[in-house]
Amino acid sequence: MSVSSGFNYTQVDSTYFEKRGLRRYAGVWSLWALGVGAVISGHFSGWNLGLANGWGSMFLATVVIAIMYLGLTFSLAEMSPALPHTGGAYSFARTAMGPWGGFLTGLAENVEYVLTPAVIVYFISSYMSSIFGTSTAMLPLWWIGFYILFVGLNIVGVELSFKVTLIVTLLALACLVVFWFSALPAIDFTRWAMNVGAEGVALPEGKGPFLPKGFMGVLACLPFAVWLFLAIEQLPLAAEESVDPARDMPRGILAGIFTLIISAFMILWLNPSVAGIGSHKLATSGEPLLDGLKAIYGEGIAKTLATVAVLGLVASFHTIIFAEGRQIYSLSRAGYFPTVLSVTHGRRKTPHLAMTAGSVLALAVMLALWFSLGADKGAAVIGGNLLNMAVFGAMFSYIMQAIAFIQLRRNFPRLHRPYRSPFGTVGAGLTVLIAAVTLYFQLTDPVYREGVLWVALWFAIGVLYFALVGRHRLILSPEEEFALDHSKAGQG
Structure with a gap:
């Protein structure tokens, strides 16, 4: 069946969708946990690298990025x-x-959701290797073990998946709250947080300039501030597993972003302010929260503290695997990806093939890098290039989603909207602007540009498949039917 020039839809019977059913379970708190859990690892590490430009630069960058994510999440709460x-x-x-x-936006998110868990499981395994004293050569076994465990938990059923999500998210947040209260008696903000000088040198007495590198330092911090919020946008992927998406989806999204904003500014204020650490030292740390806990409680309980620090990574790993499966499932169900990937488990109604395929692809990339480049260089590429590829995919998808919001407001004004963003197209426009500026400053990093080239290859393969095969085999999935019906109606 040909519906529009260049695109063909394949007729399917009712059994097609019966094999691809999902089960509704999630309420507001499950959705909140899904969003917060996906992001929370970024509050444990990653954001701190921006402190090399000074605390004030990182603070203003976080304000700007928070505005971008507010514009994005309020748009998502409407759409x-x-x-x-x-x-x-x-x-x-x-x-x-x-x-x-739709395909290019989905492909950008595909890069993000396939590669982000790979980077997270690498960091989880590094922690676990340290805790249990296993050799570096054993890291790939840790990767495989964690993938099997958490893909398995996600396959068992949506009920268990959301329960695990809620538990690990609450535990990770509890770790952060314990740190906040523990740090309060141990901080000296002007002495330690403000100890980066104009040339990036450490100031022994602190009291450094608010913007050591001027406004350019703020712009350079934007990519690092993203880590405090990255992946909150995955929440709409749970729409068909939400009990009442019209009511619960906006509440879950907005509760999630405001929780993250509070946590982001608490960790930004307290972690660099702990006596004996400071912004200068924290700017090169791989475990900033762990360093803060060690400074407060001492090295004697390092292994226990490391185990605590793993919780944030586990929360994000589990929730992004959920998103990976739903994202691949949706594109497959509509024919953009091979349709076999959208078949759900006959009894548990979870997209087991999609989650397995995405995870196997990520593991294959990790293992290929590890064994072809060697342990040291392979680790650097996994923790650097793959991370950069995921962020690039996310930024591109933010721009596309914000443009989609503006287009929907303009072209479908009568579309039924149970919730309307108070920021409207202005909020979406700010999202586009800030995401574009952030992308530009990511591209000024030569290491980041190398990751972008690999994203380009990912896109080339996907676009070639869709141009030659996918666009001729589309399926009238709920998304496709909705889009076609409203385009025919003209104005929704």
């Missing part, structure tokens, strides 16, 4: 109940910009 499909970002862009817009 997700209006288009309550598992496709999430792809679904929004498909309705607003057609099949190619």
Whole structure:
């Protein structure tokens, strides 16, 4: 069946969707945990690298990035109940910009959701190797073991998946809260947080300038501030597993972003202020929260503290595997990816093939890098290039989702919207602007540019497949039917 020039839809019977059913379970708190859990590892590490530009630069960058994510999440809070499909970002862009817009947005998110868990499991395994004293050569076994465990938990059922998500997210947040209260008696903000000088040197007495590198330092911090919020956008992928998406999806998204904003500014204030650490030292740390806990409680309980620090990584790993499965499932169900990937488990109704395929791909990339480049260089590429690729995919998808929001407001004013963003197109426009500026400053880093080249290859393979095969085999999934019906109606 040909619906529009260059795109063909394959007729399927009812059994097609019966084999691809999902089960509704999630309420507001499950959705909140899914969003917060996906991000929380960024509060344990990663953000701190921006402190090399000075605490004030990192603070202002976090304010700017928080504005970007507020614009994005309020837009998602409007679009997700209006288009309550598992496709999430792809679904929004498909309705607003057609099949190619939907596919490119979905492909960008695919890069993010496949590679981010790979980077996280690398860091989890490094912690576990340290705790149990295993050799570096054993790291790939840790990767495989954690993937099997958490993909398995996600396959068992949506009920267990969301329960595990809620538990690990609450535990990770509890770790952060314990740190906040523990740090309060041990901080000296002006002495330690403000100890970066104009040339990036450490100031023994602190009291350094607010912006040691001027406004350019703020811009250089933008990519690092992203880590405090990255992946909150995955929440709309749970729309078809939400009990009442019209009511719960906006509440879950907004509760999630405000929780993260509070946590982000608490960790930014307290972690560099702990006596004996400071912004200068923290700027090169791989475990900033762990360093803070050691400074407060001493080295004697280092292994226990390391185990605590793993919780944030585990929370994000588990929740992003959930997102990975739903994202691949939705594109597969609509025919953009091979349709076999969207078949769900007959009894448990979870997208087991999609989660397995995405995880196997990520593991294959990690193992190929590890064994072809050697342990040291392979580790650097996994923790650097793969991370950069995931962030690039996220930033690109933010721009596309914000444009989709603006297009939906303009072209479908009568679309039923159970929730309307108070920021409207202005908030979406700010998201586009800030995401574009952040991308530019990521591209000024030569190491980051290398990751972008690999994303380009990922896109080339995906676009070639869709151009030659996928666009001729599309399926009238809920996202596609919605988009086609509303495009025919003209104005929604």
